[in-house]
Amino acid sequence: MEFKGRAWKFGSDVDTDAIIPARYLNTSDPAELAEHCMEGAVPSFPPGFKNGDIFVAGKNFGCGSSREHAPIAIKAAGVSCVIARTFARIFYRNAFNIGLPIFESPEAAEDIRDGDELAAEAGTGIITNLTTGRIYKSVPVPPFMQEIITAGGLISHVSNRLK
Amino acid sequence: MPMTITEKILAAHAGTDQVVPGELINAKVDLVLGNDITAPVAIKEFNKIGSADVFDRERIALVPDHFTPNKDIKSAEQSKMIREFAREHQIVNYFDVGRMGIEHCLLPEQGLVGPGDLVIGADSHTCTYGALGAFSTGMGSTDIAAAMALGYTWLKVPESIKFVFEGELKPWVGGKDLILRIIGDIGVDGALYKALEFTGPTIENLSMDGRFSMCNMAIEAGAKNGLVPPDEITRAYVEGRYRRPYRFYQSDPDAEYAKVYKYDASKIEPQVAFPHLPENSRAVSEAGHVEIDQSVIGSCTNGRIEDMREAAKVLKGKKVHRNVRLIILPGTQDIYLQALEAGLIEAFVRAGAAVSTPTCGPCLGGHMGVLAGGERCIATTNRNFVGRMGHIESEVYLSNPAVAAASAILGRIAGPWEVK
Numbered sequence: 001m002e003f004k005g006r007a008w009k010f011g012s013d014v015d016t017d018a019i020i021p022a023r024y025l026n027t028s029d030p031a032e033l034a035e036h037c038m039e040g041a042v043p044s045f046p047p048g049f050k051n052g053d054i055f056v057a058g059k060n061f062g063c064g065s066s067r068e069h070a071p072i073a074i075k076a077a078g079v080s081c082v083i084a085r086t087f088a089r090i091f092y093r094n095a096f097n098i099g100l101p102i103f104e105s106p107e108a109a110e111d112i113r114d115g116d117e118l119a120a121e122a123g124t125g126i127i128t129n130l131t132t133g134r135i136y137k138s139v140p141v142p143p144f145m146q147e148i149i150t151a152g153g154l155i156s157h158v159s160n161r162l163k
Numbered sequence: 164m165p166m167t168i169t170e171k172i173l174a175a176h177a178g179t180d181q182v183v184p185g186e187l188i189n190a191k192v193d194l195v196l197g198n199d200i201t202a203p204v205a206i207k208e209f210n211k212i213g214s215a216d217v218f219d220r221e222r223i224a225l226v227p228d229h230f231t232p233n234k235d236i237k238s239a240e241q242s243k244m245i246r247e248f249a250r251e252h253q254i255v256n257y258f259d260v261g262r263m264g265i266e267h268c269l270l271p272e273q274g275l276v277g278p279g280d281l282v283i284g285a286d287s288h289t290c291t292y293g294a295l296g297a298f299s300t301g302m303g304s305t306d307i308a309a310a311m312a313l314g315y316t317w318l319k320v321p322e323s324i325k326f327v328f329e330g331e332l333k334p335w336v337g338g339k340d341l342i343l344r345i346i347g348d349i350g351v352d353g354a355l356y357k358a359l360e361f362t363g364p365t366i367e368n369l370s371m372d373g374r375f376s377m378c379n380m381a382i383e384a385g386a387k388n389g390l391v392p393p394d395e396i397t398r399a400y401v402e403g404r405y406r407r408p409y410r411f412y413q414s415d416p417d418a419e420y421a422k423v424y425k426y427d428a429s430k431i432e433p434q435v436a437f438p439h440l441p442e443n444s445r446a447v448s449e450a451g452h453v454e455i456d457q458s459v460i461g462s463c464t465n466g467r468i469e470d471m472r473e474a475a476k477v478l479k480g481k482k483v484h485r486n487v488r489l490i491i492l493p494g495t496q497d498i499y500l501q502a503l504e505a506g507l508i509e510a511f512v513r514a515g516a517a518v519s520t521p522t523c524g525p526c527l528g529g530h531m532g533v534l535a536g537g538e539r540c541i542a543t544t545n546r547n548f549v550g551r552m553g554h555i556e557s558e559v560y561l562s563n564p565a566v567a568a569a570s571a572i573l574g575r576i577a578g579p580w581e582v583k
C-alpha cells in the first residue's frame with residue numbers, strides 16, 4: 001500500500017497528552033477524538049491539512065500513556081501514516097493493532113522538511129521525498145507484526161486463531 | 164545461559180527454559196487490567212472477536228479510577244459499560260466507587276499481583292508491579308482485548324539495564340527522587356524498549372512503597388518494565404495478601420545487561436522535575452524561586468500510606484499558604500482508612516488541605532483540580548507534559564510528597580527543611 005501526502009513536521013518526544021489530551025478521553029468515539037488531535041502540540045489542527053497527509057516526527061513519538069485513543073485520533077483525523085526517528089514502545093504496538101501505518105526511519109525524520117511531498121510504501125518500507133527526490137529506508141517490521149497487518153489488525157488475527 | 168529476572172519470568176510464562184533479548188514469545192498472563200478510559204475500547208474490541216467469554220474471570224481486573232466518581236455524563240457512560248461487562252462476565256476483581264482505588268495502588272494491596280507474575284494492563288503505569296519482582300507492562304486496549312480472550316499475549320524479550328545504588332539516603336529522599344534522578348540522567352527515551360533492574364544496598368533497604376514509586380516511573384524513561392529483585396521486604400508485603408503460590412526469581416550473577424549504571428545514593432538530593440518533561444529534574448535546592456498555585460499529593464506514584472505519612476510530617480500543625488490549593492488523594496480506600504486512623508487526615512484538613520476520595524483526578528487533568536492557563540502546580544504524580552493537568556499554558560513540577568507539602572506551606576517550590 002502506498003501513502004502520498006504533504007509532510008507535517010513535529011519535534012521529538014511528542015507525548016500522548018499532546019496527541020490527545022486526557023480531558024477528551026471520556027469518549028472513545030474516533031470522530032470526536034480526531035477533533036482534538038495534536039491539540040497539545042499545535043494550538044489547532046494545521047490549516048491546509050488534507051486527508052492522507054503524513055506526520056513526520058523526531059525521536060520517541062507517542063511517549064507517555066498507553067491510550068490507544070492516540071493512534072485512533074491520528075488515524076481518524078485523516079493522517080495516512082506517521083514517520084518518526086523512533087516510536088515509544090506502547091504507541092508502536094497500538095498503531096499496528098488499530099491499523100495506523102508507521103515508519104521508523106532516522107534518516108527520513110532528519111531530512112524531510114515541513115511541507116515536502118512524500119510517498120511511503122508499506123510493503124517495502126521505502127519512503128520517497130517527491131519534493132527533493134531523495135529516498136529513505138525504514139526499519140523493517142518484524143515478521144510477526146506483518147502477520148497482524150495481513151490479517152487486518154490484531155482482533156481479526158485473534159478471531160482467526162480462535163476459529 | 165545466564166538470565167536476568169525479566170528473562171526468567173518471560174521464559175517461565177512462555178513455557179520454555181531459555182529466552183534471549185529480541186526473541187518474540189507468546190506468554191501466558193497471570194492478570195489482565197483495564198480502567199475506565201481503556202477498558203471501554205477493549206470491551207468494544209473484545210466483542211468483535213466473537214469468542215463468547217473471557218479466558219478466566221478471576222484473572223481480569225477492572226478498575227474505574229480515572230474519571231470516578233464520575234465527573235460527567237460521558238465518563239459515567241464509560242463506567243457503566245465496564246460495570247455491565249463485569250456483571251455479564253462475572254469478573255471477580257471489579258472495583259466500583261467506595262471499594263476502589265487507583266489501580267496501581269489497589270492491585271498489589273489486594274494481593275492480586277505477586278512475585279514472579281506476568282501482568283499486562285491497558286495503562287502505561289502497569290510497570291509499577293515490578294516492585295514485587297513481577298514482570299508487568301502497559302499495552303493498549305486492543306492488546307488487552309486479545310489477552311482477555313486468549314489468556315496470553317505476544318512479547319518481545321527486552322534487553323535489561325541495571326542500576327546499582329549504594330549509600331544511605333539523605334533525609335527526605337525516597338524512591339521518587341531516585342527515579343527522577345535516573346530519568347534526568349538517561350532521558351525520557353533513555354531506556355526505550357528495555358527492562359530496568361533496580362539493585363544495590365540502597366534498594367535492599369528501600370521500603371515497598373518506595374520501590375513502587377520507582378518502578379511506577381520506569382515508563383517515563385521509555386522502558387517496557389522496571390523491577391526490584393524480590394527479598395524479605397517483598398515477602399513481608401505479600402504474605403497474607405497474595406493468594407496464589409508465588410515465586411522469587413533472581414538474576415544470575417553473570418547475566419548480561421545492555422548497560423550498568425552506578426549511583427552513590429548518599430549524594431542524591433530531593434528532586435523536582437521542571438516542565439514539560441520528567442527528564443528535566445534537578446535538586447530542589449537548585450530550583451530557584453518558583454511560586455505555585457496548587458500542590459497535589461497522591462497518584463499511583465505517591466498515593467500510598469508512606470507518602471501520606473511523609474506529607475503529614477511536614478504539614479502537621481502548619482497552614483497551607485493562602486495562595487495555594489493543596490489537594491491530597493489517598494490511593495485506595497484502605498490507605499484512606501489507615502491515614503484516618505493514624506490522624507493524618509485530621510492533620511491535612513487542619514492545615515487547610517482538600518482531601519479526596521481515591522481517584523486519578525487531577526493527575527491527568529481529569530477533574531478534582533484542573534489547572535487554568537498560566538497556573539503552576541507541584542505534584543507527586545509522574546508526568547508533567549504540556550497540558551497534562553489542564554490548560555496547555557499551565558505548568559506541572561514533579562516531586563516527592565514532602566517537597567510538595569513544604570511547597571504548599573511556603574507558596575513556592577521548597578524543601579521540607581525550609582518549613583520552620
Ligand code: SF4
Nearest residue numbers: 288462463523526527
Ligand atoms: S494516577 Fe495518574 S498516572 Fe497513575 S494511573 Fe491514574 S492517571 Fe495514570
